[in-house]
Amino acid sequence: LGPNAIYKNMADVLCKDVHKCSAVKHLIMCLHFYNTVSDFMDDGDHDDDDNLLLEYFKQYTAADLLNDYEHILSAHLGLNVSASQRDLNFVDIHRQIGKYLKCNDVTQCKAFLSNRRRRTPPQTQSPQQQQQQAPKNGTLSFYVDILNSIHVLFAHSEQIGYRVDHATHHANFIDFVLKKREKLKTLALAPLTTHVNDAYFTSSSSSSSSTLTFESGPRYAMWEWYKDNNDADELNAGYRYRDWYIDAKYATLKEECLQNKIAAVSAEEYARVTVKASQYLQHSEKVKSMRCDDSNLMQMHYDDGVQTGDAITLAHIVALLLFVDCGAQIAVPFCRALRRSKDGDESDEALKARVSECRTWYRLLRETVELF
Numbered sequence: 628l629g630p631n632a633i634y635k636n637m638a639d640v641l642c643k644d645v646h647k648c649s650a651v652k653h654l655i656m657c658l659h660f661y662n663t664v665s666d667f668m669d670d671g672d673h674d675d676d677d678n679l680l681l682e683y684f685k686q687y688t689a690a691d692l693l694n695d696y697e698h699i700l701s702a703h704l705g706l707n708v709s710a711s712q713r714d715l716n717f718v719d720i721h722r723q724i725g726k727y728l729k730c731n732d733v734t735q736c737k738a739f740l741s742n743r744r745r746r747t748p749p750q751t752q753s754p755q756q757q758q759q760q761a762p763k764n765g766t767l768s769f770y771v772d773i774l775n776s777i778h779v780l781f782a783h784s785e786q787i788g789y790r791v792d793h794a795t796h797h798a799n800f801i802d803f804v805l806k807k808r809e810k811l812k813t814l815a816l817a818p819l820t821t822h823v824n825d826a827y828f829t830s831s832s833s834s835s836s837s838t839l840t841f842e843s844g845p846r847y848a849m850w851e852w853y854k855d856n857n858d859a860d861e862l863n864a865g866y867r868y869r870d871w872y873i874d875a876k877y878a879t880l881k882e883e884c885l886q887n888k889i890a891a892v893s894a895e896e897y898a899r900v901t902v903k904a905s906q907y908l909q910h911s912e913k914v915k916s917m918r919c920d921d922s923n924l925m926q927m928h929y930d931d932g933v934q935t936g937d938a939i940t941l942a943h944i945v946a947l948l949l950f951v952d953c954g955a956q957i958a959v960p961f962c963r964a965l966r967r968s969k970d971g972d973e974s975d976e977a978l979k980a981r982v983s984e985c986r987t988w989y990r991l992l993r994e995t996v997e998l999f
Contacts, residue, residue: 642702645719650695651703654777657687659727661774665737680770689769690910696777697913717781717790724781733786738778741771743955765902772903772952844965847982848872849990852928870975876983880942880991884949887984890961892953897945900952904944914939917999929994939999946991961985 642648664679684692702708703716725731733739784790846862848854848871856868863871877883884892892900907914917939924930950958964981967973982989 642698645699645703645716645723648699648703650698651720651723653687653691653695654699655724655727657683657692658724658774658778661770662728662730662738662778678764678767681767684770688910689906690912692770692773693907693911694913696773697911701913717784721781721785728778728782730778730782733783736779736783738775739783739787742775742779765898766906768899769903769906772899842966843962844967844978845871847965847979847989849875849986849993850927850929850931852930871979873979873983873986873989875986877987880945880987883985883987889964889981889984890957892949892957896953897949900945900948901941903952904941904948907944908939908941914944919998923997927997929998933994933998939995943991943995943999946988947995949988950992961988965989 642650645651660683661680667679699720703720704713708716730736730738779787845866846860848868853868853872858868860866860868860870877886881897884897885894915938919933919935919937921935924933924935950961964985967978
């Protein structure tokens with residue numbers, strides 16, 4: 628570990644009080660400033676030096692922002708903190724931020740609407756036109772994106788049904804979430820709160836009842852070890868390892884993301900996510916310290932492009948950010964594509980052909996979760 632990582636680990640251990648936490652104070656000041664200037668920002672029409680937000684981040688850098696945010700998630704909301712204390716910490720941070728942001732109505736919140744904006748390409752646009760697009764200012768987009776995410780997490784998680792508020796923490800969580808979604812549905816905001824897990828549910832009904840069935844589809848293989856392996860597949864009963872191997876259809880992750888027929892993303896959004904991933908890779912102590920889990924590497928046979936001790940790559944972070952940033956519009960159809968069609972009559976080959984549209988993205992997500 629470098630000196631910055633050692634200092635950060637010590638700070639995570641020693642910092643116990645969210646009211647005294649310097650990282651919380653830094654984020655509150657940053658969000659308050661962003662909230663103040665956001666109405667006057669113009670993404671790209673002015674020179675970088677003229678933009679107040681970029682000026683601000685010359686003093687409070689991307690590294691400061693990411694590491695303060697990670698400190699809060701680790702020291703105050705992490706798994707090393709008891710569940711009851713995590714709830715209390717979250718409520719305290721929510722209230723501290725609320726004093727300055729004064730953003731109580733999620734339906735009017737610009738940060739929320741921007742955070743859940745449409746990220747898929749217009750259907751009238753050709754792949755060539757998409758390729759020509761580029762973000763007006765990638766660095767500014769990074770700051771806006773992550774500040775919107777932090778704002779939504781701490782200001783609106785309860786309002787959109789992602790957390791149970793402190794006053795009703797004994798409520799049934801599922802009922803709580805469904806009631807929140809129903810309220811937003813009446814306000815035409817339901818598509819903005821779609822959860823990726825929704826893609827795995829199939830509804831079936833009879834004369835007396837209706838049920839939801841959870842199905843994630845087969846466990847596909849994108850690594851050479853599986854390609855011609857005739858051994859029985861332990862995770863796909865009744866199949867051999869080779870049966871669910873998927874060949875590559877597109878040469879690169881970018882080409883696949885822009886041109887696939889399942890869950891395409893616009894060239895502008897892909898460029899934005901790449902800049903964001905680069906910032907994480909350059910400035911986040913936590914991301915920079917991530918190394919391949921050697922035991923999983925050997926057991927899973929994912930060693931085509933990842934070796935023992937390798938650091939996480941830009942492509943892995945891009946794949947993950949595409950999934951979490953573009954949930955309702957990109958991740959949901961992607962997840963649905965991994966399952967058989969609703970009628971249940973789809974052949975294995977037809978299912979594999981569809982999955983090949985997102986093969987590289989799927990492979991990188993699996994490696995990110997299971998190796999890093």
